[in-house]
Amino acid sequence: MSRIGVFLCYCGSNIAGTVDVEAVAEMARTLPGVVYVETNKYTCSDPGQEGVKNAIIEKGIDRVVVGPCSPRMHEPTWRKLLADTPVNPYMLEVANLREQCSWVHKDKAIATEKAKDLVKMAVAKVARLSPLHSTEIPVHKKALVIGGGIAGMQTALDIADAGFKVTIVERETSLGGKMVMLDKTFPTMDCSACICTPKMSEVGNHPNITVKSYSEVESVSGYIGNFEVTIREKAKYIDYTKCTGCGACETKCPSKVINEFEQGMSKRTAIYKMFPQAVPSKPVIDAEHCRMLQEGKCGVCAKVCPTGAINYQDEDKLTTETYGAIVFATGYKLIDWKPLYPEYGGGKYPDVITGLQFERLVNASGPTEGHILRPSDNKEPKSVVIIKCVGSRDPNKGKAYCSRACCMYSAKHAHQYLDKVPDGRCYVFYMDVRTPGKGYDEFYMNTVHDGAQYLRGRVSKIYKEGDKLICKGEDTLTSQQVTVAADMVVLETAMVPADGIDELAAKFTVGRDADGWLVEAHAKLRPVETNTAGIYLAGTAQGPKDIPDSVCQAGAAASKVIGLLNKDKLESNPQISRVNEALCQGDGACANICPYGAISIVEKQFRENSRKVTRPVAQVNPGLCQGCGACTVTCRAGAMDLMGYTNESIMREVDALCQW
């Protein structure tokens, strides 16, 4: 038989003013299982709490009902109090006598009746609770950052500087991401490489950071503090312990391939470094285009390599390590506008380029050494049309959202063009100009003063006549149709999530929104966490951002990781789902419905009818389960139950209430 102690609170006159607490206490004494009832002026005060503790010990109480304010207010307080007594902290029920009774009713008689019911319900429920124990989860003091762009690098540096080991997984051959492709950064116009490459080498040389370039996450299991991650390091065909990065191999390689880093505007060799300042500063062999690896003929790079670092027999390497926290800094790519905008030629015209291609054109280390020359004939364009919101804010063809950075970088592109081609004309077609940010609007106004012609409207068609690209559009401010004969058109295309993020997110059970961006746990209050505990977001993986915002979020994610890694152990929430394996049929409905991927179906051996049988049953991962209880309702057999809110205890509450 349970020994229930009921502790009712006056809360000064807050409760006692409308509820006859003594009458409630009198009723409580008659309830089955109740051995002790006490009223107190302020139960939550130190003397009040002391009184509860003493009563528990003196009366041999094994479960407790308190009747004060809302459990949302003080439930943790009561749990903490019980932790100091022989009573299990989860053998507790709080009757909300203040927020949901005394404060909302005026008639004392009615409020007292209701308070009695609330106490009855609480007593009924607490009698059905069972002691729960939170388990301690060890925390592996090591973080994994997925993605080596500016957000990933910043996160890694911040975590590493705090003294924890970090691994960066980058699927390209070098760190740097998109930022290192850019020429200059708005609004200060510092050279992107000048501020990005030092970060890259800092990351590369940091004693706490391991960079795994040309690598991808293969699989993952586990939970917060204990993610077991297998990383596939793709075959580089070069022994990095021997390679000095001299580059002799690159100059001799006979195989020429389209250069992705230069946005397809130049060629690279099959053995290549992504760009000169790459980190790690060593090449890889692109197996698909290497003559030696494809046809078994060539081997020039091995001949010229002074250190014998070339290894054509290299294979993918799999390594598995345990990490305490994971940060997604997987970044973005530009939307593939070609199939979406046939009216812009759909890729038919080489001189209709994207913003990123323009960045490479204007970059001193780019294919044209910084001279703005149009791809078709290497002539300097004398008039350029810039079209904003290509794929952004266009739910019919592209995405409904605003890509956030394009207003500023299109202003930058106009500025750079007018700077390099002083006699050129630049037209910018826009829907709105959005420049919230320090120094942003000033930058935009300067571009306008430089002579960029801003036209409010969209371009409906681009076609070629002679060697001109005719852009037809509307100036909605004057309601005039406008036609611009341009030499080159720059499309400022929308940001979309990086390739492969769908599979990666599914591996980690991180949610994605309708557009594919990773979803934060709360849009306002938990913007860098995900719904999976221990996994965080940095940069454009979460949605379009510019560089300052990405870096900010990277720092925020890092501080969350540092906070987690600082702990030696985590205490798990014991109010989670539990499986009754005798009833479980293993059909997996619960596993399908679980938003955290906390339930898996495993084959287990049982002894049934004096026979050994192996059958599937559900298994709850205590590190992932958050205790929502959705699985309990899906389970028809009732094999799933939620600790702290068990089916029986809720039914008892309902019954207690119906007896009123």
Place this chain on the structure above:
Amino acid sequence: MSAQEIIRARAKELLESGEIATFIGWEAGRFTNQTTPLVITDAADAGKLVFNEYCANTLAKYVTDVLARGKVGLVVRGCDSRAIVRLINDKVIKREDVYLVGVGCPGMKDRKTDEPLKKCTECRHNNPLVFDEMAGENAEKAVPEDRFAEVKEVEAMTAAERTRYFESIYAKCIRCYACRDVCPCCTCRECFVDQRRENWVGKQNNVAENRFYGLTRVMHIGDRCIECGECERVCPMDLPLMKLNRKVIQDMNDLFGEFESGLVISAEPSVLTTYELTDREEFM
């Protein structure tokens, strides 16, 4: 060769070859035109198998009883095959656990009245949907015009009439659980009504507890019900149980899109264990 002859021949061959361990079909019962399900393990018994227009019982659920002996062969009509699909989709059995001899079904008759069975007049898929081989040809059968006609009849009553109607049903129910035992959706290792759980469904036989059982049964099977009508046929009190099942199915059809359960083997979640962001919103 008649379907019955093919079934006998195939059962014999399959058992003799050792491909299956047991074969489930029907045998002639004690009374005129009566048949009962038959499980044979010996090829010599194949001659006992019958197939005629009085094979009322659905066979699929017997698979779960005899599966421990090895692969099961059985005769499947439309309803049996959907029941097998149901069991596979609920991961109770695997496709390779069963060898299905399909047979076209023209609809079965009540042995006493010689009238078509209610469940067969309402049936929309009389020919097997999943099978390994067919014994004979598919059969023609009229498909009912309105799948939910009987639901609409009830809906036409006033609320008070409906209360009384269903309370009289629950008053008649003797809680024999025949409807559950025969249902291919009811495959829990231990049904909630059999479990000893305090404050859950009571064991008394009264209207309230019977209502608890009845409503819970519908909520448990509604989104997976294959509309075989077996629950209704086996009910010793002749309770119109399909009026409840079909109500839920009708609402799901209206709200979440057309569906019929148990038509194809798939891992798709059932209607109530999934959702769409665009589901109708009526609780704002």
Place this chain on the structure above:
Amino acid sequence: MPVVENNANAIPEDWEPKIIAFCCHWCTYTGADLAGLNRMNYPANVRVLRIPCSGRMNPQYVIEALNKGCDGVLVCGCHPGDCHYVTGNYYARRRMMIFKRLLEYEGLEPGRFQVKWISGAEAGKFRDTVMKAVEDVRALGPINLTREIPYFELPAMPDDDEEAFNAVPEEVFPEEVNA
């Protein structure tokens, strides 16, 4: 027993509706607390039962409450899209839509079982929902569900044909089996 179309006339004088409200911890329970903090006033006929998420809402709780004599049941959770557990209320929405229709099919008055999404900020909506539920249920009167088997409904024996039952089997083995 005559079919009672409306028991409003038979409402006892000192009768007060009993309503149980299942509220999710993260939104509606918070909203109810906020109503308290704002000292809003609403009828005391509603008792709140805290569940972690509307996705935890088992239809059986409702059946139990109505069976045991509760006059009305409210189920409240976060707005779709705001669920603390991301998806719980989407499942609840489907399940409750079906279940509500089923109960009404069995003759339950729509006012007795209501579902509402109330966020943690919508104290006013919580108050209004409670007031409306109490008003609706008060107009409907005490719940009128039968618990025990009424004498007039004692079922007849199954109408099996007794002859067949008592008769000597006509044919123990049909011919074709022997053939």
Place this chain on the structure above:
Amino acid sequence: MMKYANFPGCSANTTGKSFTISTNYVAKKIGCEFVDIPDWNCCGTSAAALTSPELAVALPARSLAIAEQKLPGLDVVAACAGCYKSLRTSLVYARKSAENLEQVRELIDMPYEATTDVISLLEAFSAPEAREAIAAKVVKKLRCLKVACYYGCAMVRPVEVCDFDDPEDPQSMDELMALIGAEPVDWAFKTECCGAAQQMAVPKEARPMIERIFQNAWANGADCIVTSCPLCMLNLDMREAEINKARIAAGKEPFDIPCYYFTELIGLAFGGQASELGIDIHFHPAEQLLQKRAQDAIELEKAEAAARAEEERRQAELAERIARKKAEKAAKEAAAAKEGADVGKEDAR
């Protein structure tokens, strides 16, 4: 068997006469049968939509309902792009929901199930069967003729109504033209509006809409424009002279771009005479170009034949040289072997 219900439309025997003539010519040759919908009525075109949305749905629906009853199982073909779009719009509306269909039935007061499909003539002639038949019947390839295929605004847009070809860069007519040996050029105004509906009302704004179509076709090297819409045809063909007059006045070079229906060119490739196909009744002189290109084609073929002959000659010469070299080499080797043998003999001695 290619058999269709035909919705002639108001232009069939008036402004679009040559379209009808040439279509019938081609259809007969490839064994395609068109049966006119009995008692068809005006499709309503843009005028009905401006009057009332119900009228715009009901007018085409009536003709479709008749087709459904009297010509069951046949798809309706509309040659005119305007008719095609009106019919499709009405059909798509009726198919959208049971309520819509019921409404249409009430409007026309006829039984109607919206089962009959509506396709354009271009679509009918682009069907694989028709294409095969066309390819088989070509006797005179229209080589050297550079055509700008002009689909007009109504044929492929809006996608939710028409949806048989790409709305920005349709290809079906280009493919047909390639089939008969003509060279379709890649140009930008395939689906641009020709402004036909506004030419009377706002000529100042509308004339440039025609001019730019000619301008772009010309800039992309087209000899002529090929259309599939009688209204576009009328508009372009009739006003080219007027535009040229204005261009001359402005000191610009006038265009010389005849327009054809695609069926006219197919008929021509089948060996038809210009007069059999209605090419002789165009506004802009349309026959000279064809004659000139036919001449070009003959010359091209001559040149090609000469080139082929030259190539054959070169191949033969090459083969001969190789054979000679081989023979020389063999002789040399034989001589060397003999000499070696002789030397050997001498040595032996």
